Amino acid sequence: MDELNKQAQVLTAIMSGFLVIGHLLYSISYPGGANSFFQSKLYIFCSENPIISALSKRIYGKITDSLGYLLPVNEFISAHDIITEFVDPTELYSKAGHLLFVTFHIQVGMGYLGISFLRAEQSRKNALVEIEQELKKANQEIDASKANGTNDNDRKGNDGKNKDYDPSINFRKSAGPFIFFVALPYMVQIVFYGGMNMYAFHCFRDDIHRTIRLNDLFANDGSRFVATATSKVSNLSPESYASNSETVVTTIYDMVNRNLFSLPKLMLIPGIVAKQPMMMLKITPLILLSDWIKSTIVAVITTELERVNKEVKDVSPKRFG
Amino acid sequence: MTAFDDAVLSLFPQLTTHLKHLKNDPLSQLFPYDGLIAVSAVTYSRYTVHYSGESKTSRLFWSAVLGYLAYNRYDHWIQVYAHVLSFGTFLYDKACGYYAKKVNTYGKYFMNRIGNYVYSHFNYSLK
Numbered sequence: 001m002d003e004l005n006k007q008a009q010v011l012t013a014i015m016s017g018f019l020v021i022g023h024l025l026y027s028i029s030y031p032g033g034a035n036s037f038f039q040s041k042l043y044i045f046c047s048e049n050p051i052i053s054a055l056s057k058r059i060y061g062k063i064t065d066s067l068g069y070l071l072p073v074n075e076f077i078s079a080h081d082i083i084t085e086f087v088d089p090t091e092l093y094s095k096a097g098h099l100l101f102v103t104f105h106i107q108v109g110m111g112y113l114g115i116s117f118l119r120a121e122q123s124r125k126n127a128l129v130e131i132e133q134e135l136k137k138a139n140q141e142i143d144a145s146k147a148n149g150t151n152d153n154d155r156k157g158n159d160g161k162n163k164d165y166d167p168s169i170n171f172r173k174s175a176g177p178f179i180f181f182v183a184l185p186y187m188v189q190i191v192f193y194g195g196m197n198m199y200a201f202h203c204f205r206d207d208i209h210r211t212i213r214l215n216d217l218f219a220n221d222g223s224r225f226v227a228t229a230t231s232k233v234s235n236l237s238p239e240s241y242a243s244n245s246e247t248v249v250t251t252i253y254d255m256v257n258r259n260l261f262s263l264p265k266l267m268l269i270p271g272i273v274a275k276q277p278m279m280m281l282k283i284t285p286l287i288l289l290s291d292w293i294k295s296t297i298v299a300v301i302t303t304e305l306e307r308v309n310k311e312v313k314d315v316s317p318k319r320f321g
Numbered sequence: 322m323t324a325f326d327d328a329v330l331s332l333f334p335q336l337t338t339h340l341k342h343l344k345n346d347p348l349s350q351l352f353p354y355d356g357l358i359a360v361s362a363v364t365y366s367r368y369t370v371h372y373s374g375e376s377k378t379s380r381l382f383w384s385a386v387l388g389y390l391a392y393n394r395y396d397h398w399i400q401v402y403a404h405v406l407s408f409g410t411f412l413y414d415k416a417c418g419y420y421a422k423k424v425n426t427y428g429k430y431f432m433n434r435i436g437n438y439v440y441s442h443f444n445y446s447l448k
Binding site for chain 2 (some may be wrong): 006013021026028097098101108109189207210
């Protein structure tokens, strides 16, 4: 009975948690809905209270600042402002939301797949190390039997065994199953789902390109087309605007995509820290140092490349008149 | 060479990124094949990401449920909520484990306190 009570309590807590999550998800999706949390008396009271409001704004600001160290949040906001200049926000949000939904599921799935592949690969590497140990052990046994001076029959038996004994046989036998049941499915899934994700993104990116270059340009009696053509401030063509918007969208999407792919691997870190705190303490400075060296070298090369590119542009032939 | 190129290219489907090229396709509303892509992504994700000890039947069942929701274009919040709910068994097990541990820890602490109390009284009565 006591056990049943405990389970009932846990079940109540879990159900309550799920109801709260559901209500929050609904409220975020429909902030203006009658049943939304953002329309509740509690929320209105809190938002109208100057102390709570100031405190929550301060916390929000601090969170945004902290996020700024991990992701270029301000650049994201600027990119959003630029794109909404050209694309209808309602249409943009629905398409971007769906793309994010698809990308999240595919990237997290592929991230988990990557972890299981890494584990399988590591166990195979470990098997390779075990072969060497087994070989050493077998050699030691032979040496020991020779030193003990075993009789001729025993020696023959040992020699016969040594001739047939191959410690790598299991490892070699498992190569085929590893390729066909682990490596190949991994490769196929990465190619297929990665390609599908890229296709969804290209649809989104091309849609924005078309909106800027064609649809929006001639909408509202072609006012934007006239404004672009007669602008004295800029001599950029609609194509240039559309191409630059592509760069903005692609850069932002790549950042999100990469981080989502890394998410499952990052989620392993707390477990590793809990299990091997000393190892993490030893490894982290090395990782940071190697990262710093790598980024310094890349920065030097990039700066030099930019300098050379600028020089090429400056000395390229120009036609006047 | 052209025949070879054509043969290779014929293996790949012709995909458009423009919605207007797909007429009367109920699965393409935001961009081409967005419904099919969402179904594939959701089912793949739920089948791949699983908690330890989850049976294949459970993974397939939840993949089918989420695929159904994606196919019928339910709101994203409902789909996300269903995805979270599909890990309910795992969360329940974890919560039970945590609760049992917590109760045991408090129980041990309580019993120790009682034990010390009884022991000290016993010592006092002996004096």
